[in-house]
Amino acid sequence: MFPALMPTYARADLAFERGEGAWLIAEDHRRFLDFGAGIATSSLGHGHPGLTQAIAAQAQRVLHVSNLYRIPAAEHLAQRLIAETFAHSVFFCNSGAEANEGMVKMVRRTMAETGRPERTRLICFEGAFHGRTLAMLAATNNPKYLAGFGPKVDGFDHVPFGNMNAVRDAIGPHTAGILVEPIQGEGGIRAAPPGFLADLRRACDEWGLLLALDEVQCGMGRTGTLFAYQQSGITPDLLSAAKGIAGGFPMGAILATEAVAKHLGPGTHGTTFGGNPLACAAANAVLDVILAPGFLDQVRARGEQLRAGLEALVQAHPTVLRGVRGIGLMLGLECDVANTALQQACLEHGLLTVAAGQNVLRLVPPLIVTEADCREALDRLGQAAASLT
Numbered sequence: 001m002f003p004a005l006m007p008t009y010a011r012a013d014l015a016f017e018r019g020e021g022a023w024l025i026a027e028d029h030r031r032f033l034d035f036g037a038g039i040a041t042s043s044l045g046h047g048h049p050g051l052t053q054a055i056a057a058q059a060q061r062v063l064h065v066s067n068l069y070r071i072p073a074a075e076h077l078a079q080r081l082i083a084e085t086f087a088h089s090v091f092f093c094n095s096g097a098e099a100n101e102g103m104v105k106m107v108r109r110t111m112a113e114t115g116r117p118e119r120t121r122l123i124c125f126e127g128a129f130h131g132r133t134l135a136m137l138a139a140t141n142n143p144k145y146l147a148g149f150g151p152k153v154d155g156f157d158h159v160p161f162g163n164m165n166a167v168r169d170a171i172g173p174h175t176a177g178i179l180v181e182p183i184q185g186e187g188g189i190r191a192a193p194p195g196f197l198a199d200l201r202r203a204c205d206e207w208g209l210l211l212a213l214d215e216v217q218c219g220m221g222r223t224g225t226l227f228a229y230q231q232s233g234i235t236p237d238l239l240s241a242a243k244g245i246a247g248g249f250p251m252g253a254i255l256a257t258e259a260v261a262k263h264l265g266p267g268t269h270g271t272t273f274g275g276n277p278l279a280c281a282a283a284n285a286v287l288d289v290i291l292a293p294g295f296l297d298q299v300r301a302r303g304e305q306l307r308a309g310l311e312a313l314v315q316a317h318p319t320v321l322r323g324v325r326g327i328g329l330m331l332g333l334e335c336d337v338a339n340t341a342l343q344q345a346c347l348e349h350g351l352l353t354v355a356a357g358q359n360v361l362r363l364v365p366p367l368i369v370t371e372a373d374c375r376e377a378l379d380r381l382g383q384a385a386a387s388l389t
């Protein structure tokens with residue numbers, strides 16, 4: 001029989017019934033340590049009392065009202081994000097692709113409204129991932145994802161990640177801005193080389209371009225700061241967030257400076273669901289945890305613990321593992337076997353991970369992961385690696 005769910009995913013034959021912290025429990029009662037976190041999304045793990053109670057309480061009051069009315073929880077959430085970042089204004093939506101797509105609209109709109117309507121193109125990077133809408137497929141430019149979905153949306157130019165000479169060569173009279181992930185996630189946990197974001201900022205300032213950061217995966221505390229750019233010494237003009245922002249409830253956000261946001265008056269952009277009371281209750285509950293004193297210190301400490309353990313595993317299993325990359329709790333294991341083989345071996349040892357580009361295995365656990373969880377994960381990873389030697 002044809003699958004009822006459209007067969008766009010090669011799914012593991014595994015279904016989960018419930019979760020507790022960093023653990024997921026399958027229907028057959030097997031327990032898995034969740035170091036994939038629904039692709040870096042279940043930021044507070046599973047069954048987090050603050051998050052589940054906030055969602056339940058809001059669901060009883062009101063789920064949805066549309067953006068035709070004030071939404072105090074959205075105003076509060078936006079104010080909190082503004083207080084922690086470069087941004088002066090926030091637009092809420094429902095996913096990463098939608099946030100990125102809105103960000104591109106805002107870049108173009110700003111150029112059009114400041115007398116440069118011919119500047120419509122964005123410089124993007126090889127190995128990037130920005131989502132699956134038609135425009136974000138073009139921004140991503142992965143031939144595998146584009147196949148059969150032509151014509152490709154125009155307006156995106158690609159250069160090698162980290163290559164400033166190529167960026168400067170690509171800037172032309174139609175360039176409006178630069179769209180970049182501070183750490184490429186799907187591309188293989190590739191951090192921008194030191195100084196690259198600052199060089200991009202300088203180039204944008206020199207040419208009057210806008211710098212738009214895709215922090216859909218690396219944002220919301222994942223790297224040990226609320227956003228990854230906060231470790232770079234620069235600020236962007238726009239930033240997209242999603243994945244972990246509401247702990248698994250679907251939400252996206254576009255953060256922007258006033259110089260950009262002032263061009264987005266009533267009617268210029270919109271969404272039915274974006275920033276509804278339920279989504280904002282979830283995101284405010286996530287921020288309550290992430291912004292609590294000491295929490296991001298814990299994320300950094302767990303990141304260092306994992307990194308040290310992974311380095312030791314690389315030493316111990318040199319025919320399986322080659323190296324470690326990433327920042328905070330956004331880590332990648334460079335594999336000498338197929339990353340999918342290691343992923344499968346980890347699954348068989350009760351550890352969930354996610355494959356990424358460049359034959360890297362991603363470890364992106366919930367941010368609430370404990371020291372004992374990390375020790376257990378390293379133990380299981382060691383057994384999985386040994387099973388492949």
Ligand SMILES: *Cc1c(COP(=O)(O)O)cnc(C)c1O
Binds near residue numbers: 094
């Ligand atoms: C996942 C991801 C997206 C797309 O997000 P969706 O919510 O799946 O649309 C965009 N950019 C980055 C960096 C991502 O990791």
